Amino acid sequence: MPDTEIRMRKMVQALRENRYRITPQRLAILKVLAESKGHPSVDSIYDQVRSRFPTTSLATIYKNVAVLRDLGQLLELGFSDDCNRYDGNKPYDHPHVVCTVCRKILDPDMSSLADMTQALTRETGFTITRHRLDFFGICPDCQASR
Amino acid sequence: MPDTEIRMRKMVQALRENRYRITPQRLAILKVLAESKGHPSVDSIYDQVRSRFPTTSLATIYKNVAVLRDLGQLLELGFSDDCNRYDGNKPYDHPHVVCTVCRKILDPDMSSLADMTQALTRETGFTITRHRLDFFGICPDCQASR
DNA sequence: CTCCCTGCAAACTATTTGCACCGTC
DNA sequence: GACGGTGCAAATAGTTTGCAGGGAG
Numbered sequence: 001m002p003d004t005e006i007r008m009r010k011m012v013q014a015l016r017e018n019r020y021r022i023t024p025q026r027l028a029i030l031k032v033l034a035e036s037k038g039h040p041s042v043d044s045i046y047d048q049v050r051s052r053f054p055t056t057s058l059a060t061i062y063k064n065v066a067v068l069r070d071l072g073q074l075l076e077l078g079f080s081d082d083c084n085r086y087d088g089n090k091p092y093d094h095p096h097v098v099c100t101v102c103r104k105i106l107d108p109d110m111s112s113l114a115d116m117t118q119a120l121t122r123e124t125g126f127t128i129t130r131h132r133l134d135f136f137g138i139c140p141d142c143q144a145s146r
Numbered sequence: 147m148p149d150t151e152i153r154m155r156k157m158v159q160a161l162r163e164n165r166y167r168i169t170p171q172r173l174a175i176l177k178v179l180a181e182s183k184g185h186p187s188v189d190s191i192y193d194q195v196r197s198r199f200p201t202t203s204l205a206t207i208y209k210n211v212a213v214l215r216d217l218g219q220l221l222e223l224g225f226s227d228d229c230n231r232y233d234g235n236k237p238y239d240h241p242h243v244v245c246t247v248c249r250k251i252l253d254p255d256m257s258s259l260a261d262m263t264q265a266l267t268r269e270t271g272f273t274i275t276r277h278r279l280d281f282f283g284i285c286p287d288c289q290a291s292r
Numbered sequence: 293c294t295c296c297c298t299g300c301a302a303a304c305t306a307t308t309t310g311c312a313c314c315g316t317c
Numbered sequence: 318g319a320c321g322g323t324g325c326a327a328a329t330a331g332t333t334t335g336c337a338g339g340g341a342g
Contacts, residue, residue: 019321020321020322021315021316021317021320021321021322022316022317023315023316023321023322023323024315025322025323026322042306042307043306055323055324056323056324057323057324057325058307058324059307059308059309059323059324059325059326060322060323060324062306062307062308063308063322063323064322066307066308078225078226078227079224079226080224080225080226080230080331081224082306083305083306083307084226084306084307097266097270097272097274099272100275100276106270106272108266108269108270109269110262110265110266112258112262116256116258117281119256120243120254120256120281123254123255124243124252124254124285124286125285125286125289126243126245126252126281126283126284126285126286127283127284127289128243128281128282128283129246129282129283129284130246130281130282130283131279131280131281131282132278132279132280132281132282133277133278133279133280134277134278134279135263135266135272135274135276135277135278136274136275136276136277136278137272137273137274137275137276138272138273138275139270139271139272140270140271140272143271143273165296166296166297167295167296167297167340167341167342168341168342169296169297169298169340169341170340171297171298172297188331188332189331201298201299202298202299203298203299203300204299204332205298205299205300205301205332205333205334206297206298206299208331208332208333209297209298209333210297212333226306229330229331229332230331230332
């Protein structure tokens, strides 16, 4: 079974378990999220969903993205200077590399964060529940086209 | 000379070097930023400046904060789900610990980031120019008052 | 005396909300 | 059939902008 299919099922299951109805619009949104290799914005999801359901409204995308985020099925990357981006395939905290030119977002491998979190709890007394690690720079593609 | 004084002078110098005029409002904003131990929001700066210059407008705070940020004298922490916060004392990238209850922000000690950045350049080919590392959790004070 | 800066109000933009109708369960 | 979801439009909130008058250099 392809990964996309697995994610779809997982998200549908999470919706069902929480008594959310399975509507065509919802399925279309899940499909976009599961198939997306990148980190789509609400607008990008909107465009893709509209190609199959032309009457879908932006508000519906926002509402459903919020539901999925609250169910822990979607990671929201808020950028204050830009629109939010979403990851429906790895809906848990992980580092990102963001190209400041084309706004591409990648997921680099990086392990040592668990250690840092533990050290932090010891040092500050905080109960750490979430983190956010973003690196910003210029991707190879954008460096080439200078 | 107290640290506050040093930061004030440094910021004034940066403004002068870039042909920005030194106005009373600007000085008041610099003072708030240099004296602030925490990470004030625009609104908080606004309130503090108004206690001495009651006619100051919010737009002026925004404009000056943008100038200082662009001059590299102020670190902007954008939170998409909340208002931006600023650090005028350490205007360079560094990790933060954010209490999700009281919105307090601390600067923990943490070194290993330089290594991570280097590893990343090797792995992704990105030219890394900035990073952002935030940990979210509940501070000791807020844990106590539960 | 020249412009940059300020203060006011209006504009902007991403997101949220209210509400009547629709479709899932 | 009940009631949660959708689509539309209007509201919201932080931030930005346009412009006329004021003050730093």
